[in-house]
Amino acid sequence: MKGKNKAGKHQRKGHKRITRRKSGNAFPFKKPNTARQYFSLSPKNQETWDSIGHVISKIRDGLTLPKAAKEFGLDRNTVIRLGRSALRKQKNGRFVAKKTDQLLRVVNVLSTGRKEVATRDSRQASVVGGHWAAVQRYLQTGDDSALLRFKGKRVTDASGKRHLLLTDLAELNRLASAGVLSFESMYAGGAR
Secondary structure (H helix, E strand, O other): OEEEOOOOOEEEOOOOOOOOOOOOOOOOOOOOOOHHHHHHOOHHHHHHHHHHHHHHHHHHOOOOHHHHHHHOOOOHHHHHHHHHHHEEEOOOOOEEEOOOOOOOEEEEEEEOEEEEEEEOOHHHHHHHHHHHHHHHHHHHHOOOHHHHOOOOOEEEOOOOOEEEOOOOHHHHHHHHHOOOOOHHHHEOOOOO
């Protein structure tokens, strides 16, 4: 006589229940390759994707994968699955970050105002991060020396468009007075 087990599979009476293993594809989203795909993700999934980029950066700075993943509340396997192209497996089985990667990052570039820009080059994202750090240093201390190295510099987005980084002190002061220059606003959705 046949019956149904909890998984919905038929089984013969007296036989062990057939159970299904959870699929390894139990992730809520596929990694985005374009800005359109990124913005179609839910805010929670955008935050998870942003954290993947942060974890890769931390690994590049010397933190181990498990520690970096834990710091951002991610599972090690999630980082490996979604950030695999940015990682290299060593002979000892540990994962390290490649020197550069092409993971999509959506960052806020401070140009003529604040613009959300998608880039597929970790070096471009690092330039944007360095620029934001220089801006914050200027706003907090009045020291504009770090901003000088960004004068005339541009970052290139995923579509090849170049964006001039803002170094004009009067404009930075104006934007700071308007309250749009917090470090958290560096990443897209920073106001989340």
